Amino acid sequence: MTQRISNAQRSKMQNPLIQFFKFFYLNIRILKIVAGGHGGTRK
Amino acid sequence: MAKIVVLGAGIAGHTAAAHLRRKLSKDHEVLVVSPNRNYQWVPSNIWVGIGRMKSKEVIFPLEPLYKRKGIGYKQAKAISFHPEGDSSETKPYILVEGVFGDNLGKQEKVTYDYLINATGPKLAFDMTEGLLPATNKVYSVCTYDHAEHASDALHKLIDQLKKSDKKAKILIGTGHAKATCQGAAFEYILNVEKELQKFGVRDKAEITWISNEYELGDFGMDGMLMEYNGFNMKSKDMVEMIFEDRGIKWILGAGVTKVEDGVVHYENLEGEYKTESFDFGMLIPAFSGHGFQAYDKDGQNITEKLFRGFMVVDADYTPKPYEEWTVQDWPETYQNPSYKNIFAPGIAFAPPHTISKPRKSKNGTEIFPSPPRTGMPSGITAKLVADNIIDSIKAGKESLHHKGSLGNMGAACIASAGYGMTQGSGVSITTYPIVPDYKKYPNTGGRDIKKTFGDIGLAGHWVKLALHYAFIYKAKMKPFWWLIPE
Ligand SMILES: Cc1cc2nc3c(=O)[nH]c(=O)nc-3n(C[C@H](O)[C@H](O)[C@H](O)COP(=O)(O)OP(=O)(O)OC[C@H]3O[C@@H](n4cnc5c(N)ncnc54)[C@H](O)[C@@H]3O)c2cc1C
Numbered sequence: 265m266t267q268r269i270s271n272a273q274r275s276k277m278q279n280p281l282i283q284f285f286k287f288f289y290l291n292i293r294i295l296k297i298v299a300g301g302h303g304g305t306r307k
Numbered sequence: 308m309a310k311i312v313v314l315g316a317g318i319a320g321h322t323a324a325a326h327l328r329r330k331l332s333k334d335h336e337v338l339v340v341s342p343n344r345n346y347q348w349v350p351s352n353i354w355v356g357i358g359r360m361k362s363k364e365v366i367f368p369l370e371p372l373y374k375r376k377g378i379g380y381k382q383a384k385a386i387s388f389h390p391e392g393d394s395s396e397t398k399p400y401i402l403v404e405g406v407f408g409d410n411l412g413k414q415e416k417v418t419y420d421y422l423i424n425a426t427g428p429k430l431a432f433d434m435t436e437g438l439l440p441a442t443n444k445v446y447s448v449c450t451y452d453h454a455e456h457a458s459d460a461l462h463k464l465i466d467q468l469k470k471s472d473k474k475a476k477i478l479i480g481t482g483h484a485k486a487t488c489q490g491a492a493f494e495y496i497l498n499v500e501k502e503l504q505k506f507g508v509r510d511k512a513e514i515t516w517i518s519n520e521y522e523l524g525d526f527g528m529d530g531m532l533m534e535y536n537g538f539n540m541k542s543k544d545m546v547e548m549i550f551e552d553r554g555i556k557w558i559l560g561a562g563v564t565k566v567e568d569g570v571v572h573y574e575n576l577e578g579e580y581k582t583e584s585f586d587f588g589m590l591i592p593a594f595s596g597h598g599f600q601a602y603d604k605d606g607q608n609i610t611e612k613l614f615r616g617f618m619v620v621d622a623d624y625t626p627k628p629y630e631e632w633t634v635q636d637w638p639e640t641y642q643n644p645s646y647k648n649i650f651a652p653g654i655a656f657a658p659p660h661t662i663s664k665p666r667k668s669k670n671g672t673e674i675f676p677s678p679p680r681t682g683m684p685s686g687i688t689a690k691l692v693a694d695n696i697i698d699s700i701k702a703g704k705e706s707l708h709h710k711g712s713l714g715n716m717g718a719a720c721i722a723s724a725g726y727g728m729t730q731g732s733g734v735s736i737t738t739y740p741i742v743p744d745y746k747k748y749p750n751t752g753g754r755d756i757k758k759t760f761g762d763i764g765l766a767g768h769w770v771k772l773a774l775h776y777a778f779i780y781k782a783k784m785k786p787f788w789w790l791i792p793e
Contacts, residue, residue, distance in 0.1 A: 265554030286766035304710035
């Protein structure tokens with residue numbers, strides 16, 4: 265096992281308050297990409 | 308009055324049937340033919356496979372829902388396709404066979420005006436010798452019952468580890484040289500690792516990833532460059548970081564050929580034949596077409612007009628080298644070119660080629676991932692097929708305005724990395740487009756870097772859990788279900 269994620273990073277990743285805001289941010293960002301439309305590629 | 312037959316009630320078939328029923332008047336008939344009486348939200352099988360969800364939480368029976376909504380349902384499987392009818396039936400039809408109750412084994416002709424083939428993949432365990440779920444210490448999480456067996460075996464192993472000084476080897480990944488769905492195996496390995504931690508036996512287990520990918524993070528999508536924490540990172544580096552941090556080893560470029568009791572045999576890209584032993588394994592099988600046959604009105608076999616393994620659609624199937632592949636090769640409407648009233652969304656359509664670069668071992672064996680088609684594109688392609696059929700019925704002539712190429716569509720992969728409201732984690736990755744467009748985005752690995760990003764943390768677990776409830780709500784067609792995007 266090699267520690268690749270620092271303790272500071274890890275505590276941010278698991279901090280419920282930070283992650284609470286991240287949750288909304290992620291949902292909105294994902295929704296924009298996924299529901300942002302799709303279409304063809306040919307002329 | 309039009310009759311639309313939908314084969315399969317997975318993400319694609321169920322989505323198509325639901326939209327057709329909502330938007331078409333009751334003058335038109337929507338009939339679903341599917342052998343499995345339950346709808347299953349496949350992505351949550353990962354949690355069934357570690358025992359954190361019961362299978363009843365990821366499934367619900369289809370028949371009562373379809374009855375309430377006015378969707379016809381036959382618990383049967385398609386056997387053969389007859390797109391011109393035959394000497395006794397003038398309409399196109401599907402020969403289906405009942406799989407349950409009084410109809411078990413009974414065959415009948417189901418006629419249609421429009422046909423949506425959403426039969427997904429055949430889980431081709433038989434393509435790898437000895438790879439049968441719950442035999443040879445190897446399991447699957449591809450269906451809810453497979454996942455339950457996996458969970459039982461995993462917890463049995465955890466109990467043994469708790470009670471003894473025994474050390475165990477766990478092997479998770481792909482079980483065939485051309486398997487796909489690496490994302491599901493990736494989620495499972497991280498969840499298993501987390502469970503071992505939770506039960507205090509992590510130090511007693513060696514966990515290894517085995518995959519046909521050339522590099523970590525390929526995921527059958529040729530890897531990706533993504534924005535992570537403000538800088539651009541390759542998926543390879545991200546997965547390597549996660550695996551090293553969790554103490555997970557890896558074997559890459561491995562085409563598994565055979566499984567014996569606790570031993571896999573594989574060939575690698577170097578052309579070496581190797582083995583790896585394990586006490587608990589989960590290997591994703593190859594996905595293949597169902598082997599359907601098709602006949603014209605005179606009974607002549609026309610299978611090649613409809614199928615090349617999976618169903619032939621409006622893709623460019625001209626063989627060409629990797630360097631010449633373009634996003635234009637990928638289908639836009641999922642319509643069969645020979646029979647314009649047949650469509651194949653979801654996994655059921657034949658892709659023009661893979662997305663990952665094809666590679667051969669030194670012995671000439673092809674070892675590389677097949678293209679994944681995840682839940683989100685399966686739902687989107689099903690909806691656009693349904694919308695084109697609805698428009699065509701309403702206009703009285705063919706209408707194909709709705710298009711959705713995987714080369715012009717985004718996808719989100721929210722990979723669970725451990726279960727728990729405060730201790731859970733998720734690796735969220737979005738990609739746009741799914742099939743890299745190297746012409747449009749030459750400097751960022753074929754992807755729009757503003758829309759291709761990664762994130763790791765507890766919020767990812769909450770997103771995945773929220774998606775579980777949202778998509779089951781949507782699939783149950785509860786009030787305003789259609790507002791939830793595919
Ligand atoms: C363990 C696992 C985890 C996953 N996690 C994710 C995830 O997190 N996110 C994501 O986006 N995707 C995920 N996926 C992929 C996703 O589940 C698939 O993309 C999706 O299920 C494909 O939908 P489909 O309707 O095309 O096929 P399927 O879901 O396979 O449905 C096929 C349907 O056809 C029916 N059928 C089969 N044979 C016949 C026949 N002869 N006649 C009639 N009907 C037939 C089947 O019973 C079924 O109802 C995961 C896959 C797996 C295996």
